[in-house]
Amino acid sequence: MSSTHPVVAEVTERIVARSAQTRAAHLARSAAAHEEGPVRRGLACSNLAHGFAAMEGVDKAALRELRAPGVAIVSSYNDLLSAHQPMREYPEWLKKSVRAAGGVAQFAGGVPAMCDGITQGRAGMELSLFSREVIAMATAIALSHDLFDASLLLGVCDKIVPGLLIGALSFGHLPAILVPAGPMNSGLPNKEKARVRQLYAEGRATREDLLDAEAASYHSAGTCTFYGTANSNQMVVEVMGLHLPGASFVPPNTPLRQALTEEAGRRVVALSRGAEYTPISRVLDEKAFVNGIVALLATGGSTNHTMHLVAVAAAAGIQLTWDDFSDLSAVVPLLARVYPNGAADINHFHAAGGIQFLVGTLLDAGFLHEDVHTVAGFGLRRYTQEPILSDGELVWRDVPTRSLDEDVLRPVWRPFAPDGGxxxxxxxxxxxxxxxxxxxxxxxxxxxxxxxxxxxxxxxxxxxxxxxxxxxxxxxxxxxxxxxxxxxxxxxxxxxxxxxxxxxxxxxxxxxxxxxxxxxxxxxxxxxxxxxxxxxxxxxxxxxxxxxxxxxxxxxxxxxxxxxxxRDLVDAPVAEADGTGRELFAALRRAVGPADQGASVFGPLTAELDLLRAAPGERGTLGLSVHTLETQEVGQ
Incomplete structure (x- = not known):
């Protein structure tokens, strides 16, 4: 194991110190909620009967007999979004694989999933950020029935993955695996798409020219291939240990994608009990968040994560600040050039060595914490292997220790830039x-x-x-x-x-x-x-x-x-927006916190509020005003 880079170690240590009380509160709450064995044993007969009334066959018998772990499937599937359309078949695949592993999976709930690409520049875009909070609450509702011992979270894009994580962390005692869908095949090169957009802005291309370019770029099921928030989500959560190794960028509608999805079902059953029990609260610790930030910086990922990671960390009782991002960015080298930071798309990045090569070179240089819990077991080194099908069976193998295209992906000792993006x-x-x-x-x-x-x-x-x-x-x-x-x-x-x-x-x-x-x-x-x-x-x-x-x-x-x-403030107060559903979100606009605290309506954190309710005299140690906390409590 390589020694940790001193700045990475220092930032991690101060996050741990800053978060000591709130993290302890979150872990205590998670520990108190955990029960070994099927949690539904505690339900009254009427409650339990409601929980398996619509089930059939062996699944119904297993739920009734209280002998199998229950697994919740929470999905953002819809056929409006290309990134989520492939998930239509996932629940049935997962139910079969969970059953084969000795559990019972139920589709516990769906969460909304909107597309920023569709709503860009439209009134609906004003609902986008707040959809993260709605997704978090919808996830919590899905998991609230006391029937489940683990969860499978199906989501890819923008606010969806952070929302799923925030909701799941309210059930920090449950193991959880993120199940992605993968990127669409490469279409029109992103650089050419940008060129046509600029020509259209100058009046030198027609609307038909523009639509042709856009349709050739966004052309099939799967995540958009540029390195935006959706693919940054996949990068970050895999390096944080919540995907199966190598799951992020395998295309949809392929045998390998189906095999990885089915393996997630088997794996989450193993994590739900016994010696391998690994709740999400154990995976998402301070070291995991630092690893996620490092991966984001090393690849020039989405600026949205300066808010999303802060908000997700808060749900785990961990207090991240923009200073943590800034200090890490000063030392983490930029190792990837993926559009809009270069000409390549995410499929090219994956082919050049992808996350496996990235994790390996960052681990070897001490920029990532290796000693972390993941859904694949203990230790991040497992994420330097790639999944393949060998005679129809899913196995993992080592990848080349060099990049296959240094115009796209480089080792730490030969970066594109000495600091992060x-x-x-x-x-x-x-x-x-x-x-x-x-x-x-x-x-x-x-x-x-x-x-x-x-x-x-x-x-x-x-x-x-x-x-x-x-x-x-x-x-x-x-x-x-x-x-x-x-x-x-x-x-x-x-x-x-x-x-x-x-x-x-x-x-x-x-x-x-x-x-x-x-x-x-x-x-x-x-x-x-x-x-x-x-x-x-x-x-x-x-x-x-x-x-x-x-x-x-x-x-x-x-x-x-x-x-x-x-000087007087130039603008008049902002008028309340209405139309396109915006009037329904007025309460969220009034309750939301600032961007550097995650732009969240949940306050610094539920765990912080729990701590402060239990110990009012400690308010000052968290650097939070009474007014702020009272406002955030009202917002909840």
Missing amino acids: LRMVAGNLGRAVTKVSAVAPEHRVVQAPARVFTSQEPFTVAFEAGELDRDVVVVLRQQGPQANGMPELHGLTPALGVLMDRGFQVALLTDGRMSGASGKIPAAIQVTPEAAVGGPIARLADGDIVRFDARTGTLDVLIEADEFAR
Whole structure:
């Protein structure tokens, strides 16, 4: 076992220290909920009868006789999303494999799954981030029947995987395995798709040209092949030990994908009892979260995880901060170039060596913790092997110790960059996240006059009128979680790319999101505090000189501090949104926390609230105000 890199060790140690009380509370609650053997033994006869009334045959007998572990299937299947459509057949496969392993699987519940690609730039996008909380609550409802000894969580994209994890961690005593679907086959190269999008933004391509390009890119069942939040989800949860080794990027509708899905059913039964009992609370510890962050940074993954990982960690009683991301990013080398950070797609990354090679090189260099619990057993080294079918049987084998394409994937000692793709910036405009892995070094410092917008439509009008043909920092505010649910803003990218290609200094500054598809435009995103709560970004006016320096990590408006502080907030209070279901989410907008705390409506954490209820005198040790906690309790 290689010695742990000193910064990785230091960050891990401070997370452990910071989280000591809340993590202990979560583990104590999980331990108290655990019962060896089928948990349904404690149900009254009427309750139990309801639980197996619709079952048939051996499964019904096994449930009635209280001799088999119960496994909950919680799925985000729908046939609207290409990434989730392959999961239609999974429940039947899983029921058979669980039965063969001596358990009984039941489809316990479905969770919603919306597509940011469909809702991009539309009103529905304002529900996207909050769908994570809805998914978490739906997962909890599915698991709340006291019938289950383990769970299988079927999900892939964006908010879905974090939501499933948050919900499952409310049942931290249950073993859980994430079951993915895999990416679609490669279609139109992502670079060509981006070129057509930019031509369309300039008026040099027709809508039919654009639709042809998009349809050739997104063309079949499976996850989109660029390295956005969906594929970052798969990368992160596998390195955190919640997938079977090598499960992330095996395509759907293949014998190997079916074999891996069926093996998840057999494996979760083994984890549910006896010597191999491994609850999700044991897998998702402080070291696992550090491993997930390292994998994210080493591959230039989605900025959404600066919120999602914070929120998921909170559900495990672990307190992550943006400083943890920043300090790790300073030392973790960038080892992958996958679009939008390069020309390759996720299938090319997988073929070059994929997660197995990545885990191996990071382990050998001490950037990952090897001594962790996973759903495959103890130790992360197991995740350097790839699954194959040998005479129809699923087995794992060692992969080459070198990358098969160093234009896509490199070893630690020959990185694309010496540091990770995510950075934190801060200054008199607040704190923000920036993704620099796809930004050319000469574009990482921008100083230019601001042009301020509060929605995307006026930006488009200004661009088409030629008003932005100059050095400019485009400010799009009132896009934070309390303002309108924090939509992603990729609709701005083609126009901003046009301005950059015309030779102008261009940057984006927003309290909204850009996420995994962040590309060549320097962008300070998720600005905190957001404009809707009176953050400094709300005081910016057209013409203010903004300096955004991703190299030194600074974000400032070049105005005397006293003058800027005296300036009135420019925007009126945000009006309550309605239509497209947005009115149903008003309570969530009022209760949500800031981006750097996960943009969650669940407060810092249920476990923290449990701790504080038990020991009111300890409130100050957590650095949380009474007002904040009371507000978050109301929100729950």
